[in-house]
Amino acid sequence: MSATAEAVFRAETEPLRRELELHCYRMLGSVQDAEDLVQETFLAAWRGFDAFEGRSSLRTWLYRIATNRCLNALRDAARRPDEHEFPAEPPEPTRWGDAPWLQPLPDEIYEAREAVGLAFVSGLQHLPPTQRAVLVLRDVLGFQAAEVAEMLDTSAAAVNSALQRARATLETRVPPADRAPAPRSAAERVVVDRFADAFQAGDVDTIVALLTDDAWLTMPPAPHEYRGAELIGRFLRTVPAGGDVRRFRLVPTRANGQPAFGLYLSRRAVGILVLTVAGERVSAITAFHDTSVIARFGLPRTLPYE
Known part of the structure; x- marks a missing residue:
C-alpha cells in the first residue's frame, strides 16, 4: 500500500x-x-x-x-495459567472455579x-x-x-x-446489581473505608460483619471459591500472610466500575483487590494474584518507607 x-x-x-x-x-x-x-x-x-x-x-x-x-x-x-500456590493450606473451598483466566480492567480505559x-x-x-x-x-x-x-x-x-x-x-x-450504591458515591465510600480500615488493622471480625451472608471470595487464577462470611473469615484468619492481614497495605483504585485496591505485602505489590458493594455491605471480594496489571492502574511496584 x-x-x-x-x-x-x-x-x-x-x-x-x-x-x-x-x-x-x-x-x-x-x-x-x-x-x-x-x-x-x-x-x-x-x-x-x-x-x-x-x-x-x-x-x-x-x-x-x-x-x-x-x-x-x-x-x-x-x-490457561498455572494453578496458584498459597503460602498456607487453605480451607476446603465451596466450589472449584473453572474460569481462572481473568484480569481486572482499570476504570480509565472505558466509559461508565x-x-x-x-x-x-x-x-x-x-x-x-x-x-x-x-x-x-x-x-x-x-x-x-x-x-x-x-x-x-x-x-x-x-x-x-x-x-x-x-x-x-x-x-x-450474574447477581442482580440493583442493591449496589452509585459508583463513587458517599454511601459506597463509607463501606469501602470501613473494609480498608478493618483489613489493615487485622480486624477479621469486622470484615466478616461487613460481608453479606452469601458473599463470595474468589482469587483468580486460583480456582478456590469461598461462599459465606464465616468461611471467608476462616480463610482470612489462616492463609493470607499466615493469617495476619495487618501485614498488607491497601492503595485505593478502581476496576471494572467498582472500588478496588492495590494490594501490597512488605511494601511489594502482590495483586489487585476488587470489592462488590451491596447496600451497606460487601457481597464479593475478588483478589487478583496478578502483578502484571499493577502498572496499568498507575500503581507503583513497591511502596516507599513511611
Whole structure:
C-alpha cells in the first residue's frame, strides 16, 4: 500500500481501537490478551484492506476479524495459567472455579455506561466461546442476528438459539446489581473505608460483619471459591500472610466500575483487590494474584518507607 492508503487506513481504524479492545476483553477476560488480539486484528485488516469491498461497514468488518481471533484464542487450552500456590493450606473451598483466566480492567480505559462489570465479565467466561461471542455481539454491542450470523459463518436461527442459551446461563452466574450504591458515591465510600480500615488493622471480625451472608471470595487464577462470611473469615484468619492481614497495605483504585485496591505485602505489590458493594455491605471480594496489571492502574511496584 502507498503512504496515502496507510494514512487512510489508520484514520478510519484507529478511532475503533478502544472499543475493539473492550470487546476482546469481554471475550477473553484478559487486558493483555485483548490488546494483543486487537493488534492481530489491525494487522489482518491492513493486509486485507485492498480487498475490503464495503458490503458491510468497516466497524462490522473489524468486529468480525476480532471476534474470530478471540474464538481461536479461546480454543487454545495452553493459554490457561498455572494453578496458584498459597503460602498456607487453605480451607476446603465451596466450589472449584473453572474460569481462572481473568484480569481486572482499570476504570480509565472505558466509559461508565459500558458493560464491563466484574461479575458480568466473569460470568461471560463460563459460557462456551460461540455463545459468549453471540451474547456480547447481540446484547452488548447491538448487532442484528443476521450480522452476527455472517460474522460467525452460521445462520440467524443458530445465533438466536445460542443467544437464548447464553442468556439463561448468564442469569445463573450474574447477581442482580440493583442493591449496589452509585459508583463513587458517599454511601459506597463509607463501606469501602470501613473494609480498608478493618483489613489493615487485622480486624477479621469486622470484615466478616461487613460481608453479606452469601458473599463470595474468589482469587483468580486460583480456582478456590469461598461462599459465606464465616468461611471467608476462616480463610482470612489462616492463609493470607499466615493469617495476619495487618501485614498488607491497601492503595485505593478502581476496576471494572467498582472500588478496588492495590494490594501490597512488605511494601511489594502482590495483586489487585476488587470489592462488590451491596447496600451497606460487601457481597464479593475478588483478589487478583496478578502483578502484571499493577502498572496499568498507575500503581507503583513497591511502596516507599513511611
